Amino acid sequence: MTKVKVAINGYGTIGKRVADAVALQDDMEIIGIAKTRPNFETVMAKDKGFNVYTLADRVGAMEKEGIEVSGTVEEMIKAADVVVDCTPGKVGATNKDLYEKAGIKAIWQGGEAHTLTGCSFNAETNYDEALGKDFVRVVSCNTTGLCRVLSPLDKEFGVKKARVTLLRRAADPGDIKTGPINAIVPNPIKLPSHHGPDVKTVIPNIDIATTAVKLPTTLMHLHTINLELEKECTAEDVESVLAEQSRVRFVGQGITSTAEIMELAKDLGRSRGDMWENCIWNESITMYEGELYFFQAIHQESDVIPENIDAIRAMMELESDASRSIEITNKTMGI
Amino acid sequence: MTKVKVAINGYGTIGKRVADAVALQDDMEIIGIAKTRPNFETVMAKDKGFNVYTLADRVGAMEKEGIEVSGTVEEMIKAADVVVDCTPGKVGATNKDLYEKAGIKAIWQGGEAHTLTGCSFNAETNYDEALGKDFVRVVSCNTTGLCRVLSPLDKEFGVKKARVTLLRRAADPGDIKTGPINAIVPNPIKLPSHHGPDVKTVIPNIDIATTAVKLPTTLMHLHTINLELEKECTAEDVESVLAEQSRVRFVGQGITSTAEIMELAKDLGRSRGDMWENCIWNESITMYEGELYFFQAIHQESDVIPENIDAIRAMMELESDASRSIEITNKTMGI
Structure with missing residues (x-):
């Protein structure tokens, strides 16, 4: 060949x-x-x-x-x-x-x-x-991370409305010029952020509103995700759908932060310590007052x-x- | 006396x-x-x-x-x-x-x-x-910050549903023992967080769901706030109500982060550089698809x-x- x-x-x-x-x-x-x-x-x-x-x-x-x-x-x-x-x-x-x-x-x-x-x-x-x-x-890394979960959940349950807060690492680990060192930077200040429209370039019909901040950390982004779904379902139903995604990894077992996920990636022997999958805390997957909530971490350098x-x-x-x-x-x- | x-x-x-x-x-x-x-x-x-x-x-x-x-x-x-x-x-x-x-x-x-x-x-x-x-x-500082905006907005427009992501500074500036230095920590991982119920101890009938993370910064908390309101209104209407609150301060004029708010507090000659008011970026106050969004920063040591x-x-x-x-x-x- x-x-x-x-x-x-x-x-x-x-x-x-x-x-x-x-x-x-x-x-x-x-x-x-x-x-x-x-x-x-x-x-x-x-x-x-x-x-x-x-x-x-x-x-x-x-x-x-x-x-x-x-x-x-x-x-x-x-x-x-x-x-x-x-x-x-x-x-x-x-x-x-x-x-x-x-x-x-x-x-x-x-x-x-x-x-x-x-x-x-x-x-x-x-x-x-x-x-x-x-x-x-x-x-982008953030849009990729969002598409990987919104797309299958939309197919299975219908996403009526997605609200996402993107907590962005401000700089990559090798970057010594970019800040902040000690501040939270709402970015952009004008809402909603451009990340929602970017998801729509891949999933045109999705209803999504995003807000974003830059943070003094270099390791990973974190998304707090809130979804209203068309079809009634349980947290277990959602977990089942996400578990089937090959580029979604559930984390738990004492992993409480982005830092421990990066440690896991190194222990896995991954090249450069990369984490190519979305990392979702399956313990965080919750239906509350009929709406879905969960946390996922995204490795900006590699997903x-x-x-x-x-x-x-x-x-x-x-x-x-x-x-x-x-x-x-x-x-x-x-x- | x-x-x-x-x-x-x-x-x-x-x-x-x-x-x-x-x-x-x-x-x-x-x-x-x-x-x-x-x-x-x-x-x-x-x-x-x-x-x-x-x-x-x-x-x-x-x-x-x-x-x-x-x-x-x-x-x-x-x-x-x-x-x-x-x-x-x-x-x-x-x-x-x-x-x-x-x-x-x-x-x-x-x-x-x-x-x-x-x-x-x-x-x-x-x-x-x-x-x-x-x-x-x-x-608490976070609940105080939330009550100061939810209470007047609820009185004026009726809050149908509040969804808040609390981006928490992990430690106070004088604390040298607490981490993380470089990570995002979803905390608690189980959703929703306890902050919503705490707001209800002051405003019993409010419908609120909160998620929270701990961040490698010491200066202030930041809240991303999303509200569905009962009464139809514009971003300007919301801004007017918030402008009337004596413990709410609008920030802009080149202030793009929590760090610059702390600099402002020092320039104001405030004791210990404290910022007792909620600091809201009025530029962020937005109605999008019928829902209200804005950012506010909260000085955990003093509000x-x-x-x-x-x-x-x-x-x-x-x-x-x-x-x-x-x-x-x-x-x-x-x-």
């Missing part, structure tokens, strides 16, 4: 993880990664055996640091079937011309607008929509990684069936 | 603030404060001119540190008309016998159960209920202080009218 040739443009938090996940697949391969700065991540990419590409005007800077460059981003694109754009939010959109001219398919991340591709993706929710598509956007793999498979039509692609991705990654 | 004699049992975060606020009133005076440990707070109490009392078995320890003791807690109680119990949560309840035997009135804080007094207090909501009462509980003063005034029947007591308290404290 010829493997699909995947290029990774941008090799930071998401890019390096997508590259590793692609490398685990039998039906795809990394033909190169592009990076603008010659830092430890670039050196690690070389050590892993990835071809490193960069912008034409950065080749000198890379070689000065002893990093052998395989060519320019344009050259990398030319050699690929599909590029996964993992450049910083809003930068990705500026690359669209480049990809169009090269005639290759492209995936962007949640930092870009839905309108850039017209197709916002979550594997469990709308895999079919991405079949054969040229341009797809894998939604979209399996979704990127499934998006490649849908766009390249390697698998026409969502559940089959999800199964392959989960198995290769160890979910 | 004979001043009401107030004793403060427990001189920590709340006790020292209540003592200072009582000292500002014309109709009451501090006859003593009780402290178990000879630390910097005890020394400060002496410097302020307060008589320091302690447990019988702690007199020696105090005097060893050069702190002159005026007598035992029992002796302090005997000399008072009313005691404000600011001992740690659950310890306060064990003092009830002492107060009953001495035949004096007593106020407890939100760390104690409603059943201890049968009267849970918030000045704007139920001042009248505390008139002449012997035992009153001033509700209950004016409430304690009003509780004394109600119990001692110094003022029969809530609004008159609130006006005096606000004026003397500088609210």
Whole structure:
């Protein structure tokens, strides 16, 4: 079988993880990664055996640091079937011309607008929509986490109204520039937040209102979820539906915080200590006055990684069936 | 006018603030404060001119540190008309016998159960209920903050359903023992949280569901509030009602977090940098799909202080009218 040739443009938090996940697949391969700065991540990419590409005007800077460059981003694109754009939010959109001219398919991340591709993706929710598509956007970590629970609950019980408070980690663990260190930041202050509309790019008919705050923590986001459902059901019914989701993990057994979930991920031997699944405290799943409540934690650095793999498979039509692609991705990654 | 004699049992975060606020009133005076440990707070109490009392078995320890003791807690109680119990949560309840035997009135804080007094207090909501009462509980910082907005909005528009997420600072600024440093802790995991029922001890008929998390910050709590109202109204109508509340302050003008509110409190010249009012981002007040949303920040160390003063005034029947007591308290404290 010829493997699909995947290029990774941008090799930071998401890019390096997508590259590793692609490398685990039998039906795809990394033909190169592009990076603008010659830092430890670039050196690690070389050590892993990835071809490193960069912008034409950065080749000198890379070689000065002893990093052998395989060519320019344009050259990398030319050699690929599909590029996964993992450049910083809003930068990705500026690359669209480049990809169009090269005639290759492209995936962007949640930092870009839905309108850039017209197709916002979550594997469990709308895999079919991405079949054969040229341009797809894998939604953000928070939207991915919400789609994974709202979609199956909507299918099973009908979601009449979703109200979600998103408690966001303000910075990733490796980020030493971003605050706050000691404050709660309602963000945005104007309500509701943009997260609800973003969920609607994947599940158009859902009624959702979201509020969000930024917090002095780096590990994970946490969602407090309140749902009014169409169909009468018990907390046990909800738990059963969520238990069937392959990218949902129940936590308990002394896990009382996001920190302990990250400890669990490391104990599981996960690459980089990643937690690809939504982590739901099943003890928190409650029906109160006819409404559903629960807590879930979302690992912002990694929950979209399996979704990127499934998006490649849908766009390249390697698998026409969502559940089959999800199964392959989960198995290769160890979910 | 004979001043009401107030004793403060427990001189920590709340006790020292209540003592200072009582000292500002014309109709009451501090006859003593009780402290178990000879630390910097005890020394400060002496410097302020307060008589320091302690447990019988702690007199020696105090005097060893050069702190002159005026007598035992029992002796302090005997000399008072009313005691404000600011001992740690659950310890306060064990003092009830002492107060009953001495035949004096007593106020407890939100760390104690409603059943201890049968009267849970918030000045704007139920001042009248505390008139002449012997035992009153001033509700917690979070419950106080919620009553201050739910009560007037319920009176004006009728609250059909309140859904609140309480984002709690995990520790006070001076606390170096409590975590987390870097995690989000859903607490309690079992939903809904106990905060809703606590609001009902003051506003019995309100329909409220709460969820709560503990966060790695020390400055303030933040509430995300969602209300369904009986009466149709606009965000402007809500803003008008909240603007009339003397213990509600609107924030904006570049204030984007709890940290900047604390900076404002210091700039205002507030004692200890305290913020006694609920701080609401009026920009956040929104009607969305017929439901009300807004953010408010609550200074856990100080919002209950004016409430304690009003509780004394109600119990001692110094003022029969809530609004008159609130006006005096606000004026003397500088609210």
